[in-house]
Amino acid sequence: MAKAPVLTPQAEDFPRWYQDLINKAELADNGPVRGTMVIRPYGYGLWERMQQDMDLRIKESGAQNAYFPLFIPQSYLTREAEHVEGFAPELAVVTHGGGKQLEEPVVVRPTSETIINEYFSKWVQSYRDLPLLINQWANVVRWEMRPRLFLRTSEFLWQEGHTAHATYEDARDYAAHIHRNVYEAFMRDVLAIDVVPGRKTAKERFAGAINTLTLEAMMGDGKALQMGTSHELGQNFAKAFDTTYLSKEGKQELVWQTSWGSTTRMIGALVMSHGDDNGLRVPPRLAHIQVVVMAIKGDDTVVAKVREIGDRLTAAGIRVKVDDRTDTPFGRRAVDWELKGIPVRVEIGPRDLENGTAMVARRIAGGKEPVALDALEALLPKLLEEDQELLLTQSRERRESRTSEVATLEEAAEVAVGGGWARIPWADLGPEGEEKLGEQSVSVRCLVAEDGSVPVADDAPGTVAIVARSY
DSSP: OOOOOSSOOTTTOHHHHHHHHHHHTTOEEEOSSTTOEEEOHHHHHHHHHHHHHHHHHHHHTTOEEOOOOSEEEHHHHHTSHHHHHHHGGGOOEEEEETTEEEEEEEEEOSOOHHHHHHHHHHHOOBGGGOSEEEEEEEEEEOOOSSOBTTTBOSEEEEEEEEEEESSHHHHHHHHHHIIIIIIIHHHHHTSOOOOEEEEOOTTTSOTTOSEEEEEEEEOTTSOEEEEEEEEEEETHHHHHHTOEEEOTTSOEEEOEEEEEEEETHHHHHHHHHHOBTTBOOOOTTTOSOOEEEEESSOOHHHHHHHHHHHHHHHHTTOOEEEEOOTTSOHHHHHHHHHHHTOSEEEEEOHHHHHHTEEEEEETTTOOEEEEEGGGHHHHHHHHHHHHHHHHHHHHHHHHHHTEEEOSSHHHHHHHHHTTSEEEEEHHHHHHHHHHHHHTTTOEEEEEEOTTSSOOSSTTOTTOEEEEEOBO
8 A cells, every 4th residue: 555645746736735834844833813823933943034134135225123013093094095995804903902992993003104104204304314214024914814824814924114215216216126136136046936026017006006016936836926015105105194304405395105025925935936745945045954964873973973063064154953863763854854845964874984974865956875974064065055056947947938928818818727827918918908817816917028127117118917826
């Protein structure tokens, strides 16, 4: 009788495979309230690495971290009509506190444009106060009817940036900078996901924005996932909250604003972009454990050598975990590390010590080979970089091989329903065609220029729509 697979095969049931992997790789559990999640230590370790890298990039872009309250007066949201309309179905509203009914209901933070503008209007007095560049790491709540761990949860973690500028051009350029030099660079260089930068259509734009820039990635099943967005808010919130400044010419002017965010959804993207039927595959630049050094048996000499090698590799700048739990069968431990996607396992037993070698198993490229113990420090960093590049290459090749150029709405829908992406001239599709696609659970993920750049306007010549099913 054949042994049951550890995970449901992707080809058999991709959503079930995803849930199996989240569970068995110990990334997260469902929370006690529907739509919430408990992020387990291994999953949170991935988020911490994402935070650290992104935080550095954000600070290099001039933004400073701050924190704003979780509770927002409901009246704040009603000041910007499009914004409140867009978020109304997702709001969690508190009506009682301390055993009493509140004089005014408060909303649990779905995003912070409104409350941050309340304070921007106090802090900005003169052109000398601009640009004002703020970021916060926080949790938000958006009530989710069809939850899925990491992808769509009622509470999730994120960073949200909010800025105020003296001119439209300065705000536009800063939103584009975050989009390309923070988000896209991080997603390609660290997550090894070949994202497509584009512009959202008016239908898909963030509520209250005049333009939304997005990064879309193809998952293993061909569906699209929005990875991060950067919004030009124009002066919509500045008008609602009277966020003005005294210009050099002595005139009161409204500021121009941006907001931008990325979330724990990136962990879900990591799973669905790089995972296979054996588990997760973590890009080495992201991995908080790049190499696990394993003792095969409980021989004192072996355990001592494993610990020594762990120390040597750590000193060489590699993020290492020593696994000397020899009271647990080696095969079970190896499967667990494979499920978690640790890029490299260094396996050492008594026979390896006799030969002065270790067996090096690569999770991403695959395969095992013996390597001299004294060669590990020099070899492993090279293997890790090779594996990082391989994941990005595989991500790009999947997207390119499953993207088709089409000429009609019907062809675009057929490609998307079949598990691919379609590219169609926006002039041939337009808002009317976009509405018809929605009837088939297909959407325009973004607009791109023919050369792959971001178009300056929806109707810019040569603009192409990327059409797909999405998460």
